[in-house]
Amino acid sequence: MVSTENNGHKMKIPHVMTVAGSDSGAGAGIQADLKACAALGVYCSTVITAVTAQNTVGVQGVNILPEDFVAEQMKSVLSDMEVDVVKTGMLPSVGMVKVLLHSIKEYPVQALVVDPVMVATSGDVLAGSSVLPVFRQELLPMADLVTPNLKEASYLLGGMHLETVADMRSAAKLIHDMGPRNVLVKGGDLPASMDAVDVFFDGVNLYELGSTRINTRNTHGTGCTLASSIAAELAKGLPMLSAVKIAKRYVETALNYGKDMAIGRGPQGPFDHLLKLKVCRSVAPRAFCPSDLFLYAVTDSGMNGKWGRSISDAVKAAIEGGATIVQLRDFIEAAKECVSICHSKGVPILINDRVDVALASDADGVHVGQSDMPVSLVRSLLGPEKIIGVSCKTLQQAHEAWINGADYIGSGGVFPTNTKANNKTIGLDGLKEVCLASKLPVVAIGGIGLSNAHSVMEINVPNLEGVAVVSALFNAECVSSATKQLHEILKQAVQTRK
Numbered sequence: 001m002v003s004t005e006n007n008g009h010k011m012k013i014p015h016v017m018t019v020a021g022s023d024s025g026a027g028a029g030i031q032a033d034l035k036a037c038a039a040l041g042v043y044c045s046t047v048i049t050a051v052t053a054q055n056t057v058g059v060q061g062v063n064i065l066p067e068d069f070v071a072e073q074m075k076s077v078l079s080d081m082e083v084d085v086v087k088t089g090m091l092p093s094v095g096m097v098k099v100l101l102h103s104i105k106e107y108p109v110q111a112l113v114v115d116p117v118m119v120a121t122s123g124d125v126l127a128g129s130s131v132l133p134v135f136r137q138e139l140l141p142m143a144d145l146v147t148p149n150l151k152e153a154s155y156l157l158g159g160m161h162l163e164t165v166a167d168m169r170s171a172a173k174l175i176h177d178m179g180p181r182n183v184l185v186k187g188g189d190l191p192a193s194m195d196a197v198d199v200f201f202d203g204v205n206l207y208e209l210g211s212t213r214i215n216t217r218n219t220h221g222t223g224c225t226l227a228s229s230i231a232a233e234l235a236k237g238l239p240m241l242s243a244v245k246i247a248k249r250y251v252e253t254a255l256n257y258g259k260d261m262a263i264g265r266g267p268q269g270p271f272d273h274l275l276k277l278k279v280c281r282s283v284a285p286r287a288f289c290p291s292d293l294f295l296y297a298v299t300d301s302g303m304n305g306k307w308g309r310s311i312s313d314a315v316k317a318a319i320e321g322g323a324t325i326v327q328l329r330d331f332i333e334a335a336k337e338c339v340s341i342c343h344s345k346g347v348p349i350l351i352n353d354r355v356d357v358a359l360a361s362d363a364d365g366v367h368v369g370q371s372d373m374p375v376s377l378v379r380s381l382l383g384p385e386k387i388i389g390v391s392c393k394t395l396q397q398a399h400e401a402w403i404n405g406a407d408y409i410g411s412g413g414v415f416p417t418n419t420k421a422n423n424k425t426i427g428l429d430g431l432k433e434v435c436l437a438s439k440l441p442v443v444a445i446g447g448i449g450l451s452n453a454h455s456v457m458e459i460n461v462p463n464l465e466g467v468a469v470v471s472a473l474f475n476a477e478c479v480s481s482a483t484k485q486l487h488e489i490l491k492q493a494v495q496t497r498k
């Protein structure tokens with residue numbers, strides 16, 4: 001494992017070294033291994049055996065690296081970096097296999113996973129039949145797991161026909177006789193099958209591992225990904241069968257998420273490894289503009305309840321009246337509905353305090369107070385693209401908000417207010433002081449309404465972008481007309497400021 005220092009403690013990071021070919025199209029090979037390991041939280045070092053020119057049409061060229069240089073890469077990594085598991089992909093020559101075996105004899109690892117890559121799905125040859133004898137006689141006996149697809153299993157078995165799951169079961173047993181501890185015969189290419197069945201044999205028991213067959217063209221790299229994911233789970237310390245099952249589930253889930261991705265013009269699109277990132281970004285991120293703070297509508301379920309409105313109706317009406325950003329103080333059920341309303345209107349929506357609700361509803365960000373989760377932690381949970389606002393009353397707090405990665409600050413209470421008990425009023429002078437000290441845009445909050453919004457904007461500091469209001473909108477009988485009136489007042493105030 002790779003060790004890192006973390007507050008004085010050594011932290012072990014599981015480490016897979018892949019020995020494989022580079023795929024310029026990046027669905028398979030070295031690129032698949034790196035992305036799969038990254039997705040599963042495992043460190044991956046890379047020994048490149050060949051560089052291929054490949055795309056969704058096929059393999060246009062293969063450039064094999066000199067064997068002694070492959071040996072040098074392995075030595076660099078193995079002699080220094082505490083590798084747990086070695087995974088092999090494209091080993092295009094007999095010499096390359098010998099170099100690998102020599103290296104792992106010199107630097108033993110916890111497990112060797114062999115994906116006996118021979119032919120790309122496009123039909124192009126990546127390792128010719130001249131490697132078969134050394135695969136059978138020297139590589140497989142060293143392997144903890146070998147993962148042939150149907151064609152590769154057939155080559156290893158001298159051309160045996162494999163067309164059914166029963167054939168795969170026999171193949172797994174016969175390949176096991178060549179010496180590997182475990183065999184996984186993959187059935188991705190099984191003709192006319194409704195599911196994707198792989199057969200696993202550990203020398204004693206045979207298991208049929210099934211999954212839904214995903215209807216997609218984006219399968220280029222599934223084999224490499226499966227093998228490196230198994231290696232990643234083994235590096236974490238899982239037993240073989242568990243590692244295989246988890247890796248298969250990862251492949252199935254990622255195929256499903258990436259099934260409609262359109263990359264390239266050829267018949268086989270690339271596998272999409274980084275599904276987690278995609279899940280977080282199901283909606284294009286809303287970049288923050290300081291001018292979003294102009295008319296900042298903060299919901300209040302008590303007030304809306306009093307007027308007999310649902311939160312989503314209140315949000316719709318506020319947007320109709322010109323609200324430029326919405327903050328929700330109401331939770332998960334309301335959040336999902338309001339997020340979709342705001343996104344359809346292009347208005348950003350933030351969640352008050354609750355990072356979990358923001359994540360679950362895919363809101364644009366959160367607004368936190370001084371006693372909530374620290375801004376730096378909120379940033380690390382929400383990622384670089386979400387909007388974070390923080391309430392600040394003092395110059396020191398404004399400075400910290402900026403250092404810790406907030407996008408804007410809310411400053412107040414400017415005037416006394418009933419919506420927040422025990423909230424210190426800082427007045428227009430306090431607001432001005434915070435604005436002048438803040439490197440971030442500011443929205444004023446606290447007791448602001450139609451009668452005094454003008455006086456707030458009149459303090460005339462350039463980074464005061466707008467006002468955040470609760471009662472002025474949601475304690476009114478008609479939210480949209482109250483919002484319109486406030487919008488007009490703010491517009492005039494900004495015009496006189498210019």
Ligand SMILES: Nc1ncnc2c1ncn2[C@@H]1O[C@H](COP(=O)(O)OP(=O)(O)O)[C@@H](O)[C@H]1O
Pocket residue numbers: 121148149150186187188189196197198211212213214215216219221222223224226248251252255
């Ligand atoms: N369309 C699919 N839906 C679900 N799983 C699939 C699909 N195609 C392949 N798989 C799975 O992906 C893994 C790689 O299998 P396979 O495609 O046979 O290997 P290779 O990419 O080496 O040819 C296996 O676990 C297989 O069952």
Ligand SMILES: Cc1ncc(COP(=O)(O)O)c(N)n1
Pocket residue numbers: 020021022023028029030052054089090117119120121126219220221222223224225
């Ligand atoms: C460099 C390289 N290595 C391996 C494969 C096999 O790809 P698959 O995972 O689809 O079997 C490939 N096409 N290119």
Ligand SMILES: [Mg+2]
Pocket residue numbers: 117149223224
């Ligand atoms: Mg393969």
